[in-house]
Amino acid sequence: MKASSRRQWLRTVATAGLGVVGSELLNRSGAKANPGSEAAANSQVNGRPLQLKDYQPRSMLHVPETHVSRSRFPNIDFHSHLSWIDRKGKRNVVHHAAKPEEILQVMDAKNVRMMINLTGGYGPLLEETIRYWQAPHPDRFIVFTEPWYEKIIIPNYSQFQADQLESAKKIGARGLKVLKRLGLYLRENVTTGPLVKIDDRRFDKMWDAAGALDMPVAIHISDPEAFFLPIDRFNERYEELSAHPDWSFHGKDFPSNAELQEARNRVMARHPRTKFVALHVSDSENLPYVSECLDRYPNMFVDIAARIGELGRQPRMARKFFDKYQDRIVFATDATPHGDETPQQIFGNELYEIYYRFLETEDEYFDYAPAPKPPQGRWQIYGIGLPENILRKVYYENAARLLGLKT
Numbered sequence: 001m002k003a004s005s006r007r008q009w010l011r012t013v014a015t016a017g018l019g020v021v022g023s024e025l026l027n028r029s030g031a032k033a034n035p036g037s038e039a040a041a042n043s044q045v046n047g048r049p050l051q052l053k054d055y056q057p058r059s060m061l062h063v064p065e066t067h068v069s070r071s072r073f074p075n076i077d078f079h080s081h082l083s084w085i086d087r088k089g090k091r092n093v094v095h096h097a098a099k100p101e102e103i104l105q106v107m108d109a110k111n112v113r114m115m116i117n118l119t120g121g122y123g124p125l126l127e128e129t130i131r132y133w134q135a136p137h138p139d140r141f142i143v144f145t146e147p148w149y150e151k152i153i154i155p156n157y158s159q160f161q162a163d164q165l166e167s168a169k170k171i172g173a174r175g176l177k178v179l180k181r182l183g184l185y186l187r188e189n190v191t192t193g194p195l196v197k198i199d200d201r202r203f204d205k206m207w208d209a210a211g212a213l214d215m216p217v218a219i220h221i222s223d224p225e226a227f228f229l230p231i232d233r234f235n236e237r238y239e240e241l242s243a244h245p246d247w248s249f250h251g252k253d254f255p256s257n258a259e260l261q262e263a264r265n266r267v268m269a270r271h272p273r274t275k276f277v278a279l280h281v282s283d284s285e286n287l288p289y290v291s292e293c294l295d296r297y298p299n300m301f302v303d304i305a306a307r308i309g310e311l312g313r314q315p316r317m318a319r320k321f322f323d324k325y326q327d328r329i330v331f332a333t334d335a336t337p338h339g340d341e342t343p344q345q346i347f348g349n350e351l352y353e354i355y356y357r358f359l360e361t362e363d364e365y366f367d368y369a370p371a372p373k374p375p376q377g378r379w380q381i382y383g384i385g386l387p388e389n390i391l392r393k394v395y396y397e398n399a400a401r402l403l404g405l406k407t
Helices: 003-017 038-042 100-110 123-134 149-153 157-171 201-212 238-243 257-270 287-296 315-324 349-360 388-403
Strands: 075-080 083-086 093-096 112-117 141-143 176-178 217-219 276-278 300-303
Touching (some): 083 123, 100 349, 149 157, 201 257, 257 287, 287 300, 315 388
Parallel strands (some): 075 112, 112 141, 176 217
């Protein structure tokens, strides 16, 4: 290639990398496309250069495509949000994302034996959630409770929260869900003042109560590492964060991802009788670090909810991780009915089929979410082809052991 031609090619590639396909394109022979040709016409959207947000490349790879309609073994989805608490009004209200019959239809089709609704609320809201989901279908739905953070300003909050957990267990809650609100949103005056740290001593009695009551703690304390970095041209989640700038924890008084992880570790060290399930693989982009944590804390488990997009782009390391920690990984999706803003979590047949394909096959280079464009980052994933003995544990046995169910 002549030097002048190479410079032109590099300019074209650089322009495309910035989100715009230039008006001058190369055809397969390396020659410049005619501006009036079909190729040039297709580079225009409504008469404008193609923007990155409109770019939907189709892979030219010819690789096997396996459709896994049902999991090889029945599974427990350890992480879903079938209801949530609306705290924006004068009083907190519980919302249900769907009717149980709608959810059960998909569960039966996809071999999901049980779903854990982590965001069950607290106090009267928890009672309502249990009546709606768990009471009518006790063999299909389990509800977890949440800390009552609005009460943190009352005297003796520590004992209050421990007592609330005991009351939640009595009415049917099977575990405790800790949202990333602790560490990233909750402040000394609930919404104002300094951030409350994850390892704040006011929660020690709650952690101890969870252990004494044999209620596993599903804890989410951070987000992808890119969420803690500037939203700039180096950020691999630039598109996602541009669409959701409120998901960024860069700057202000937010702690770093590493600080959040270490604070959680101190909690696990102080409460060895309590079982902690670090949600989203804890730190799915840094499996060596997660491995160190699992080796150090025998009371730590992880789920894979909403992180096959990360695990699947490092398939060899992920497979080794599943091999080594096969007794401490639980199947989960972060399924949210009608959650249109998060395609990688929308409850439905397609969501489960992608997870099954990742776990059960060695397929290459496929979508990690049922969406026209990759919602978290512009990459594809690879299956890790787990053997049956590990699949049984990940799909069902590990979660059943945590929840005290029959295997």
